[in-house]
Structure formats: C-alpha cells, structure tokens
Amino acid sequence: xxxxxxxxxxxxxxxxxxxxxxxxxxxxxxxxxxxxxxxxxxxxxxxxxxxxxxxxxxxxxxxxxxxxxxxxxxxxxxxxxxxxxxxxxxxxxxxxxxxxxxxxxxxxxxxxxxxxxxxxxxxxxxxxxxxxxxxxxxxxxxxxxxxxxxxxxxxxxxxxxxxxxxxxxxxxxxxxxxxxxxxxxxxxxxxxxxxxxxxxxxxxxxxxxxxxxxxxxxxxxxxxxxxxxxxxxxxxxxxxxxxxxxxxxxxxxxxxxxxxxxxxxxxxxxxxxxxxxxxxxxxxxxxxxxxxxxxxxxxxxxxxxxxxxxxxxxxxxx
Amino acid sequence: xxxxxxxxxxxxxxxxxxxxxxxxxxxxxxxxxxxxxxxxxxxxxxxxxxxxxxxxxxxxxxxxxxxxxxxxxxxxxxxxxxxxxxxxxxxxxxxxxxxxxxxxxxxxxxxxxxxxxxxxxxxxxxxxxxxxxxxxxxxxxxxxxxxxxxxxxxxxxxxxxxxxxxxxxxxxxxxxxxxxxxxxxxxxxxxxxxxxxxxxxxxxxxxxxxxxxxxxxxxxxxxxxxxxxxxxxxxxxxxxxxxxxxxxxxxxxxxxxxxxxxxxxxxxxxxxxxxxxxxxxxxxxxxxxxxxxxxxxxxxxxxxxxxxxxxxxx
Numbered sequence: 001x002x003x004x005x006x007x008x009x010x011x012x013x014x015x016x017x018x019x020x021x022x023x024x025x026x027x028x029x030x031x032x033x034x035x036x037x038x039x040x041x042x043x044x045x046x047x048x049x050x051x052x053x054x055x056x057x058x059x060x061x062x063x064x065x066x067x068x069x070x071x072x073x074x075x076x077x078x079x080x081x082x083x084x085x086x087x088x089x090x091x092x093x094x095x096x097x098x099x100x101x102x103x104x105x106x107x108x109x110x111x112x113x114x115x116x117x118x119x120x121x122x123x124x125x126x127x128x129x130x131x132x133x134x135x136x137x138x139x140x141x142x143x144x145x146x147x148x149x150x151x152x153x154x155x156x157x158x159x160x161x162x163x164x165x166x167x168x169x170x171x172x173x174x175x176x177x178x179x180x181x182x183x184x185x186x187x188x189x190x191x192x193x194x195x196x197x198x199x200x201x202x203x204x205x206x207x208x209x210x211x212x213x214x215x216x217x218x219x220x221x222x223x224x225x226x227x228x229x230x231x232x233x234x235x236x237x238x239x240x241x242x243x244x245x246x247x248x249x250x251x252x253x254x255x256x257x258x259x260x261x262x263x264x265x266x267x268x269x270x271x272x273x274x275x276x277x278x279x280x281x282x283x284x285x286x287x288x289x290x291x292x293x294x295x296x297x298x299x300x301x302x303x304x305x306x307x308x309x310x311x312x313x314x315x316x317x318x
Numbered sequence: 319x320x321x322x323x324x325x326x327x328x329x330x331x332x333x334x335x336x337x338x339x340x341x342x343x344x345x346x347x348x349x350x351x352x353x354x355x356x357x358x359x360x361x362x363x364x365x366x367x368x369x370x371x372x373x374x375x376x377x378x379x380x381x382x383x384x385x386x387x388x389x390x391x392x393x394x395x396x397x398x399x400x401x402x403x404x405x406x407x408x409x410x411x412x413x414x415x416x417x418x419x420x421x422x423x424x425x426x427x428x429x430x431x432x433x434x435x436x437x438x439x440x441x442x443x444x445x446x447x448x449x450x451x452x453x454x455x456x457x458x459x460x461x462x463x464x465x466x467x468x469x470x471x472x473x474x475x476x477x478x479x480x481x482x483x484x485x486x487x488x489x490x491x492x493x494x495x496x497x498x499x500x501x502x503x504x505x506x507x508x509x510x511x512x513x514x515x516x517x518x519x520x521x522x523x524x525x526x527x528x529x530x531x532x533x534x535x536x537x538x539x540x541x542x543x544x545x546x547x548x549x550x551x552x553x554x555x556x557x558x559x560x561x562x563x564x565x566x567x568x569x570x571x572x573x574x575x576x577x578x579x580x581x582x583x584x585x586x587x588x589x590x591x592x593x594x595x596x597x598x599x600x601x602x603x604x605x606x607x608x609x610x611x612x613x614x615x616x617x618x619x620x621x622x623x624x625x626x627x628x629x630x631x632x
Binding site: 207 | 358361460496497500501515517521522540580613617620
C-alpha cells in the first residue's frame, strides 16, 4: 500500500453490471481525518463506489483497502469500521433520543459494558444534553440530525459516510453540524460526503468529481476553482434578457451562459478578450449593456463545465 | 381587482396546525413575469404557503390573490388559471413521456388538435423531444422534473407555482430547469418557486427568506447582499482549525466557520481587520495563502438576520 496514513486506498476500481460499466478504473486515496466529497450527476457511479467501500458490493476488478483491510476478502471487518448517515436518516420518532441511541448501538454490536461511556460521549458530542428523554418526534430538524449522527458513530467507526447530510436543514444548525464533522475528523475519522449541493461541497477538504463511472477531477475546492476550469467567469448585465441570452450563447469565446436574476454568469475562454469584445458584440445587436465584470468561479461552474465536457467527449463516435 | 402588474398578492396570510404556526402573517407581492423564490429550511412554511396560493388549502387568516382570483372566495378560479407542481408531482411511471403529457392535456380539457402541437413544443423546449416514447419511470431525476413541468404547462397557465422543483436534481439538470423558467418569464408567465437551497435562490429576480413561518427578508438577491452589515472574509489555509483557534475572540470578528480548505468569517470593518488577521496569523506562524473579502451568500444573510436565536432550538 502506498501511503501509510491513507485510511482508504482505491486502485483501478472497475464495477460492471452486465454490459454496463458503472465504475471505470477509478483510483484515489483518502487520508485519516480527511473530509472527502463525492460530486456527480445522478447515475454517475457515486453510490456504487460508496457501496463497494462499505463492503456491500464486490468490485469486478481493482483493489480497495479500507483501514488496511481488503474489502473483497474481509467485508465483515470493513463494515464494523463504518458509520453511515443518510439525509433521510431512519430515527424512530416514537422513541426517545437515548432509546434511539441504544437501538442503533445494539445494531452495530456495541456491548452493554461499552454502551454507558459511548452514550455519554455521543450525547455530549451531539449537544443533546438535557434532551436525552425527549421523544424524537418533538425534536427540531437540527437536533434530529445531530442525533442521527450520534447513532451513526456510537460504535466509533474510523470511516463515516454522509449522504446529503444537511439538505433542508436551517443554516445555523447546518453550520453547527459541519463544525461537529470537522472536529470529529480532527480526531482521525475519515469522512466521505456524497452530495449534489455545492454549499455542502465547500466544507470538504478535497472533492472527487465523478461522471459516467470515471473520476474527472480531484482536488481541494480552491484547486478545482483555479485549475480544473478552462477560462473565467463574467457577470454580464444586458437587456432585453431573452434576446441577450440567445446572443451571448452564440458569441465567440463564450462557453456557457446561466441567468441569475437580471444578470448573466458567462463562462468565457479568455477574460481579457471577452471584456474587450462583448460590449461591441452585444451593442452591434441592439442590446443594452450594463456592467460586464469578472467574478470568482463557483464550484457549480466547475462541475457543470466538467460534466458537459465529459458528455461531449462521450458523444463523439468511437 | 388588484393592481394590474401584480400576479400574486399575499396579505397577512396565516395558517396554524395544532400548536404550530406554520405560516405567520406573510405579506409580499409578485409582479407579472417575475421569478420569485420562497427560500428557507424545512419547516419554514414554504409548502403550506404554496398550498394556500394554489387554492387547495384554506388560510386561517389573511388573504391572497393569484392571477386576479381570490384564493379564499374563488379557489376554483385560481385552480383553472394557474399550474401547481407539488413536490411529488403525479407522473405515471408506467406511461411514456408522450402519454403523460396527453393525460394532463385531457385533464385540462385541451382540444385534441391543439394537443399534439403544444406537447411537441413543450418537449422541444425542455430538450426532451427524443425521449417522447421512453417510460417516465426510466427517466433520470432531472428529466422527470422537466417532464412534470411540461405537464404543468400544457394549458398555458399565467402563473406557475413550483414547490421545491429541483430537490435531488444534479447541477447540470438544475441549470437546464432554470433556463426553462427564464424562457417562461420572458413570455410573461409568473413563476413562484420554493427551495431549501439558499445558493439556488441567487438565480431568481426577488426572493422571500422564510424562517419558522415568518418573513425575514424580501428583495432582489443583489440588493439583499449589498445591505448586509459588515463584510464576509475568506481565509484559504492548509490547517483551517488552527486559523479558527487563532482568530476566535478577535474584536470585530464573528461567525467563524471552518470550510474545506479555509475559514469563513464576518468582520465589522474589513479595512482594518484584513491586515490585522494577516498579521496575527503570521505572528503565530500559521500558514495561509490568502485573506480576502468575498461576496456574502444568502446563507450569510440568513445567519446574520436570525443571529444566535432560534436556529437549533426545538
């Protein structure tokens, strides 16, 4: 194995279902204590990779080690190291917080002797002190979500999988939750996050962008914004909106146009050239231009460009 | 009649379930051809508001008009002139794309000769013409939402109510979906859409930020951001937790948040605090690549206006 600090090593992973290749030669490492995000369209292969990492699916070929264990040979031992929390966490509404923790502890094989200290740890970690005997049905979203996390980590897994963990949660609870995740990672837990939402992706140390079974980009959020994109992004104010959209989509050097309120976000090949050319181009078509100014790229811009480029490459006949 | 330019007016709208006030004195209006977002976390009152505006749930207090019809006195009038796409839109998975559209065309009494032309036009606009004969059950999440939207548009409504139309939809399909909404808006259709994703709300003309049934803020995203007190600062650094621990407690610094490759925080005076933060990190030998002012997000606004109260409380 390559890096001794690596909690997860994936080498040349392939998974086929019949003639369909769901995962196509994927390789990456995740360090102990790292928060690694998986982004990708529906059906891109994210959940297949995660199921293989959990020891729930056998790879067709390639090597996958989790905590030094081979998932193909020791799937049971791998599963004992893993915690999983999905967006639609399955808490029991008519049980209390502690009863839920006890139930999931039993499910994950936490012994009676271990349970007491683990329970106190989970209650403290999730900030549920004082609400131990509250029925789950009476807890607000943010509390439920931290309780679900407590249930998922009661057996002290070294790897934690989160599936859109803060979707629909209010921003303050969401910030508390991510703070908790970063503190947990600081103790050495490796956290995988699967999401469609770029504001969740911003909380990850590194991001893996998966499309059509392949890893198309891997890096920190800042690296992806700086290096994974071709060109730059401009804010363009131009009216009337409908005609301006059509004109911008056909303008030379323009890669992508998205509407934001009364303005456009335009991805261009070369920022300087576009700043010079676009006012003239739009003016010549009788369109009224306001501000045209460079703005920082978002992860969503990176995602959309990578996936569309990948789709275009796939569409060319082989 | 209401003023001509307003497609939706909401005045003191209130709805209570048992001991929970789901919607509490909501007041806003939406102009014709505007894309307006109801934004807020689960439980903010978005779906309840949508249902009352769609004429399928009666308010306890307050009034609203949609497309000129009063939702309390004339809910049937509302239903006939708008389209409402709930979170779980009733697509028939065992029918094809074309058959689903035909079904909704019949439901809305569209004449047979108009039907095919309208269906073809809607599918082309959604980029789905080549999926006409595919079973709806075999479409991706984003495609299903676009088909739902096409069905909802079959009777050419003037007002479109969309309840969390992009939940679970990937960013590429989400952009397509918004493109369709903008085309509709330029044709004069008024769109009221809800979302739990605060970043998505940046796409609309105006938004109402909801929290626990109440209206926190209501304006254009750019104006709301410009109104935020203080400045948002991003520190990019390899050890974010060390940065947090060092600058926590600095006067004028609040809302410190560890992200994947740095720290976000709010300062009351960027001019003074940007150099102060750099100096402090250098003195403590904590590595960083930059400390810069960034544009606030809708989430920053939400946190600033809700403050410490209420977020995690039961």
